[in-house]
Amino acid sequence: MHLSYQMVLAQLMLGLNNGAFYAILSLGLAVIFGLLNIINFAHGALYMLGAFVALIGYTKLGPLLGMPDFHMNYWAALIISPLVVGLLGVLIEKTMLKRLSKVDHLYGLLLTFGLALILQGVFTNYFNVSGTSYNGKPEILRGVVDLKFRMFPTYRLWSIGLSLSVCFVTWFVIERTKLGSYLRAGTENPALVQAFGINVPLMITLTYGFGVGLAAFAGVVAAPIYSVSPIMGTEMIITVFAVVVIGGMGSIMGSIWTGLSLGMLEGLTKVIYPPAANTVIFFMMILVLLIKPAGLFGKEQ
Amino acid sequence: MKKSFMQFVMGTAILGLAMTASAAGISSNVVKIGVLTDMSGVYSAIGGKGSVTAAKMAIDDFGGKVLGKPIQLISADHQNKADIASTKAREWADTEHVDMITGLLNSGCALAVQKIGTEKKMISMATGAGSTTLTNEHCSPYGIHYVYDTYALPKVAGSAIVDTGGKTWYFLTADYAFGHSLEKNTKAFVKAHGGKTLGQVRHPLATADFSSYLLQAQASGAKVIGLANAGGDFINAVKQAREFGIVQGGQTIAGMLVFLSDVKSLGLDVAQGMNFATSFYWDRDAASREWSKRYFAKTNAMPTMDQAGVYSAVTTYLKAIKKAGTDDPDTVMKTMRGMKINDFFSINGYLRADGSMVHDMFLVEVKKPSESKSPWDLLKVIKQVPGNEAFMPLSEGSCALVK
Numbered sequence: 061m062h063l064s065y066q067m068v069l070a071q072l073m074l075g076l077n078n079g080a081f082y083a084i085l086s087l088g089l090a091v092i093f094g095l096l097n098i099i100n101f102a103h104g105a106l107y108m109l110g111a112f113v114a115l116i117g118y119t120k121l122g123p124l125l126g127m128p129d130f131h132m133n134y135w136a137a138l139i140i141s142p143l144v145v146g147l148l149g150v151l152i153e154k155t156m157l158k159r160l161s162k163v164d165h166l167y168g169l170l171l172t173f174g175l176a177l178i179l180q181g182v183f184t185n186y187f188n189v190s191g192t193s194y195n196g197k198p199e200i201l202r203g204v205v206d207l208k209f210r211m212f213p214t215y216r217l218w219s220i221g222l223s224l225s226v227c228f229v230t231w232f233v234i235e236r237t238k239l240g241s242y243l244r245a246g247t248e249n250p251a252l253v254q255a256f257g258i259n260v261p262l263m264i265t266l267t268y269g270f271g272v273g274l275a276a277f278a279g280v281v282a283a284p285i286y287s288v289s290p291i292m293g294t295e296m297i298i299t300v301f302a303v304v305v306i307g308g309m310g311s312i313m314g315s316i317w318t319g320l321s322l323g324m325l326e327g328l329t330k331v332i333y334p335p336a337a338n339t340v341i342f343f344m345m346i347l348v349l350l351i352k353p354a355g356l357f358g359k360e361q
Numbered sequence: 362m363k364k365s366f367m368q369f370v371m372g373t374a375i376l377g378l379a380m381t382a383s384a385a386g387i388s389s390n391v392v393k394i395g396v397l398t399d400m401s402g403v404y405s406a407i408g409g410k411g412s413v414t415a416a417k418m419a420i421d422d423f424g425g426k427v428l429g430k431p432i433q434l435i436s437a438d439h440q441n442k443a444d445i446a447s448t449k450a451r452e453w454a455d456t457e458h459v460d461m462i463t464g465l466l467n468s469g470c471a472l473a474v475q476k477i478g479t480e481k482k483m484i485s486m487a488t489g490a491g492s493t494t495l496t497n498e499h500c501s502p503y504g505i506h507y508v509y510d511t512y513a514l515p516k517v518a519g520s521a522i523v524d525t526g527g528k529t530w531y532f533l534t535a536d537y538a539f540g541h542s543l544e545k546n547t548k549a550f551v552k553a554h555g556g557k558t559l560g561q562v563r564h565p566l567a568t569a570d571f572s573s574y575l576l577q578a579q580a581s582g583a584k585v586i587g588l589a590n591a592g593g594d595f596i597n598a599v600k601q602a603r604e605f606g607i608v609q610g611g612q613t614i615a616g617m618l619v620f621l622s623d624v625k626s627l628g629l630d631v632a633q634g635m636n637f638a639t640s641f642y643w644d645r646d647a648a649s650r651e652w653s654k655r656y657f658a659k660t661n662a663m664p665t666m667d668q669a670g671v672y673s674a675v676t677t678y679l680k681a682i683k684k685a686g687t688d689d690p691d692t693v694m695k696t697m698r699g700m701k702i703n704d705f706f707s708i709n710g711y712l713r714a715d716g717s718m719v720h721d722m723f724l725v726e727v728k729k730p731s732e733s734k735s736p737w738d739l740l741k742v743i744k745q746v747p748g749n750e751a752f753m754p755l756s757e758g759s760c761a762l763v764k
Binding site: 067070071074075078181184189190191195204210215216286287289291295296327330335337338 | 403404407562569570577580592600601606623628631
């Protein structure tokens with residue numbers, strides 16, 4: 061196989077594109093794990109739900125409201141979908157996860173896994189499993205851009221830029237602002253933080269809502285690229301868990317860097333040895349766990 | 362002691378005779394048909410609940426009874442896992458006394474069930490599986506391959522595309538038995554028609570992002586990018602090929618296994634102009650339209666070739682029981698082999714000794730958005746290919762039952 065530098069650059073860009081999705085999703089998982097100590101197995105299903113909110117808003121909402129020409133456009137979906145899913149997250153936390161906060165992690169994992177199966181099952185019942193096209197891509201993001209080394213779809217560039225910005229903002233808020241320091245302190249010693257007059261339970265609820273909102277956001281960004289399908293989350297979530305494990309559970313920066321670099325590694329594997337494309341991330345996971353059991357960026361507890 | 366032993370032997374012999382005698386008529390006083398399909402996974406839009414509905418329609422249209430005995434339907438999800446399919450098939454054979462299993466959406470499941478069918482004398486009529494091994498290395502006296510196979514599809518579509526100028530090919534192939542078999546067969550037809558294969562890349566099953574593979578295909582400079590995959594993989598590949606301007610750049614995308622549900626999912630905007638082979642299209646003729654509209658009224662979707670095939674398979678099976686006067690599997694198979702199978706689905710169909718149901722195939726083209734008059738007006742039939750030209754000749758096959 062002849063590898064020109066243009067080819068390698070193009071593959072790295074594509075890898076970055078997938079890596080940015082891995083980064084947002086694993087970021088959400090890391091935030092939730094860091095603050096709630098819950099391994100959120102419903103993350104993939106909520107990513108799927110995010111994409112579906114965009115799709116339903118674009119194709120079905122208008123007719124449902126009696127205005128057949130009304131479409132919730134892409135820009136609106138970018139904001140509304142994370143809000144809707146975030147609200148659902150708040151509801152899940154308030155009514156279910158809260159009850160499990162005192163017991164073993166395993167129960168939270170089982171509960172969220174069950175939620176994922178239910179969500180996926182319901183959508184499979186009503187939507188085409190092979191996927192439905194999301195046609196709401198705005199005019200301005202259609203077409204291709206000349207990157208000198210090759211033509212690249214505008215939307216993919218946009219999705220890389222947008223995802224990276226969201227990752228950065230999240231990192232900044234949690235690591236560099238006062239609100240973030242409350243959050244971090246709340247996980248270290250909730251009783252002490254509460255004694256300072258900070259409403260820790262509310263903070264935890266909102267954090268879960270925010271984490272799953274991020275997943276929904278990734279879903280909206282992914283909708284125009286992939287087909288919107290009830291099983292899109294299942295396929296994604298396994299890889300994302302590997303990313304979180306490699307990066308170190310609970311590490312914000314770790315999950316961003318790991319997501320991006322593993323996306324690129326996967327992209328290169330797709331040219332160098334395609335049959336290993338699905339396994340290379342898991343191979344890395346084994347390697348990292350052997351050398352650094354807490355993950356690349358994780359702290360040993 | 363000796364006497365009682367003789368009595369025992371005699372008794373067994375008489376009992377045996379009695380059982381042979383009762384083989385005429387319906388065993389266990391009911392004809393039981395099982396639909397084993399993918400209810401919730403990647404292929405559930407192709408078969409799934411629609412296949413169960415189609416089977417139910419077939420039984421209702423037959424009057425719900427055959428030779429005066431009721432016809433029962435049961436269904437289950439094989440989850441595209443061969444071990445689950447074989448456990449279910451064994452349970453159906455042993456405790457439910459199922460007479461015939463249809464559906465079977467992937468080759469692994471179909472092979473597993475066909476094997477159990479051979480052991481238990483239970484007929485299997487695979488409508489969704491593609492692999493030609495079902496009627497070659499692993500052929501069975503009770504196994505029928507009803508709708509399409511990985512030989513007939515590329516024979517019809519691949520040959521037609523090479524003949525109209527698509528001389529150089531690059532393959533994107535799903536990395537498992539089905540994809541490999543489809544790729545291998547397509548390559549052979551491309552070569553036979555004077556075309557050339559420039560390369561291929563094997564992608565894992567259920568890939569979301571095809572862009573890397575597409576760039577490789579684009580760099581190869583091949584006129585045609587052949588997709589030897591199915592369902593969600595096919596859809597993602599086509600969508601992303603458009604995103605990267607591959608079709609606009611002069612390369613053609615050719616799907617080797619395309620279902621109506623895939624075209625619906627892609628939309629005409631993206632899929633227009635594509636040629637592919639199919640066993641069935643709902644808007645083909647008056648008979649297919651009549652049935653499909655009835656199906657649509659129940660499911661709110663037009664049938665795929667798999668779903669239409671399930672109806673046809675169940676009907677053919679029931680007709681054979683009626684004609685044979687029994688549901689004894691050997692007799693029914695023999696009767697089916699002697700029947701002409703002509704209905705809204707199958708044209709000039711007949712069942713061969715290796716288990717292939719040979720029938721006419723169709724080359725179709727996806728319509729332009731401007732040509733489409735209704736939401737399901739998606740394809741136009743370009744060519745009808747006689748079954749004997751489309752399917753693998755018996756002489757090329759390797760089924761041990763063919764002498």
